[in-house]
Amino acid sequence: MTRKNILVFRELPDDQLARLQAAHEVTVANPRLDAQRAAFDAALPLAHGLIGSSFPVDEALLARAPRLEVVSSVSVGVDNYALAALHARGILLCHTPGVLDETVADTVFALLMATSRRVVELANLVRDGAWTKNIGEDLFGFDVHGKTLGLLGFGRIGQAIARRAALGFGMPVLYHARRPVDLASQAPELQGRAVHTPLAELLAGADFVVAMLPLSDSTRGMIDAGFFAAMKPGAVFINGGRGATVQEDALLAALDQGTLRAAGLDVFATEPLPAASPLRTHPRVTPLPHIGSATHETRHAMAELATTNLLQALAGERPAAVFDTASA
DSSP: OOOOEEEEOOOOOOOHHHHHHHHHHHEOOOOTTTHHHHHHHHHGGGGGGGEEESSSOOHHHHHOTTOOOEEEESSSOOOOOOOOOHHTTTTTOOOOOOHHHHHHHHHHHHHHHHHHHHHHHHHHHHHHTTTOOOGGGGGOOOOOOOEEEEEEOOOOOHHHHHHIIIIIIIIOOEOSSSOOOOOOHHHHGGGTEEEOOOOHHHHHSSSSEEEEEOOTTTTTTBBBBHHHHHSOOOOOEEESEEEGGHHHHHHHHHHTTEEEEEEEEEESSSOOTTTTTTTGGGGEEEOSSSSTTSSHHHHHHHHHHHHHHHHHHHOOOOOOOOOOGGGG
């Protein structure tokens, strides 16, 4: 097989990098690092394949890569990629669905639990030496079991969250998606436990609203002041999808006005979260540094799938995890 040129724009585990090096010529250059930017720019025009994550592959970048055949993203989300430009040039875009579903669901449910029971706040109380007597009602949290969960988005991760809620915590689950999911074939264990629900009804009835939305033109900024006003008074908002789906000023206003009891956020419109952002220090926000899939096991599985996708594409095979850029 002809050896081609691969540009790795985010570090890979050693064993996966070795797989690429055994078959092709590989340049590792992280364009986020000043010391590596020149190497990235030099390798880009020669690259037949790109692999990495969390860096914008826009039309201007693609124009500097005339030989490019495939981009393999070590992620599920594809909002960093110029989908129309990729489609127009016939460049494959691969991603890593499936391998991170359960881990992200773990993270989201942990965030829901921590937010409702004020885990981080109370842990810091102990760390700061301020736990000098039994806590009073002003520091009590709220139960999770038996409460109603509302899910925006009901793909694989949404269903995994629903299983944790319904089967583990006895929570009725309402979900809103473009169309009902055939639970009998896709998630039989959720039959009778998860109900496709109009958005207004979900917001009015859910004690916890969890957003697991992809970022697109239709979802960007859709979670706005009207959305928060329609939520059940005293509900909790959790975002584990994409930060830019939320109008953060509206979220802060809802928290300050008492419409929402609390928010748990793993994603933000700008990441890392700017030091000046009120979300960083708001007393009713539990913020995480976008750790949804950040475990040793899952990140390695994502890198392995992304590497396999890239090798298959460069060998003229059809990878299993190709994103349909024509549908975007």
